[in-house]
Amino acid sequence: MPKFLATILLATFSIGASATTVSDTNIENAASSLKSEFQTTQLALGFSNEEIDTFLSSAKFDQGVIDAMTKPWEAKPWYQYHPIFLTEKRLKAGLAFWKKHEETVNRAAKEFGVDPQVIIAIIGIETFYGGYMGNYPVVDALYTLGFYYPPRATFFRKELSNLQTLAKEEQLDINQLKGSYAGAMGYGQFIPSSYRHYAVDFDNDGQRDLLNNPVDAIGSVANYFHQHGWVAGAPVAIPLKTQSGLPSPLKVWAGERLHYQVADILTPTLSLDESIDLDISQPALIVELEQEATSEYWIGLKNFYVITRYNRSPLYAMAVYQFSQELKKAHDAQ
Structure with a gap:
């Protein structure tokens, strides 16, 4: 199927509702065309046809991913959004996590020039310090969004491509990876491209493990902010x-x-x-x-904009900033 026709078919597909404008067959035909393009892309990256087929066959469509993507928390007004994240329970957990990993946090803050409370705030808001890392199979999430979610399908197919490369680089078991509905994973909820480009082996054990290793996660979050231009001590x-x-x-x-x-x-x-x-x-x-x-x-200011490089929502960035201020105040008072 020509690329332009696949694009038209996908653009007319009503996401999250019954397909009234396009038949299921046409939807699958459009997805099939995009999968062929994906195959070509992965072949150019050095994967074999067999590796690509095995990778794609491990994934399946998940309507729950589409439903979650179309109803994000960031769509809520601020007065409903911020109480989800700025809670006493999260604050106590953040202080405990900070205390447990104080040496690592201080080292990351110094090495990357990032305020320590921001590192702690990000991990707390993203996964409640590793408590809620997501239950969506990452490969399913990216497969679904890459082939069946027209508004951002191109972006998510690139992330699906990065996932296959990441799994090979880091020796990750695709079938065991769980994360958010957007395909983010680990303590800091890195999407595959961010994992590949910003993750660091902060404990020098030979592996960049953001899934099980909070030390690597702390260093990687700090590196992400450093690479995007964070200025320590500057107003947000x-x-x-x-x-x-x-x-x-x-x-x-x-x-x-x-x-x-x-x-x-x-x-x-x-x-x-x-x-x-x-x-x-x-x-x-x-x-x-x-x-x-x-x-x-x-x-x-610029540091606020840097937070939005992690998540583009200004509400998210404000929640991170305000939570980081609460963390700093409570930590300094201890």
Whole structure:
């Protein structure tokens, strides 16, 4: 089937509902065409036809993955979102994890130039310190999204390709890998490409193990932030004070590259809610936090943007930041 026709068929497939515009046969034909392309890609990477066939035959479609992808937590308003993550239980678990791995966390923070509380916050929000790493077979999740989820199918097929390479590089058993509905795995929930590019062997045992080894996970999360430009000790986000909402033509951040400077955001009716010495020429963005009765606005700086490289949701980034502040305050008080 020609590539353009497969794309058209997939684009008309109603995700998460009964297929009313395209027959099951056409959907499978479109997926089959994409699988042929995938086979060609993997052959170019040095895999044999037999290896690719075995890899694909180990995966199956999972409607639950599609359902979860179309109803992410990040779609909730802030007042419903943040109570999921900023809890006393998670805070206590974070302090215990930090205390247990204090030497490793300090070494990672120093080596990679990342604030320790951010490392702890990420692992806590992602998996509750290894307690909830996900129950979706990773290969099923990426297979489903790569061949049956048109909005981001190209991205997830690349991750499926990376998964096959990762399994070979790290000697991982594909059939034993469990993770999130998006194919992320381990303490820090790394997708396969991130695992391959940012994971480090932080305990020098010859293996980059993010699935069972918290030492490697701590070092890898720190390396991820380092590689994306985190600056230790630099501010992350600051609340704004507004008299009448967000003045025109300013807009809240929607995933684009940073194009505002602090000076573009601060106006007579939109100012910092706290006094801080700030370089007004530095890149910045605006975050809106929807409360039950109104909205809060925050200015996010470069470190905030770095958190969004881990997860593109500004709500996620704000949860990480606020949780990290709670962790630091409680840790320093011990």
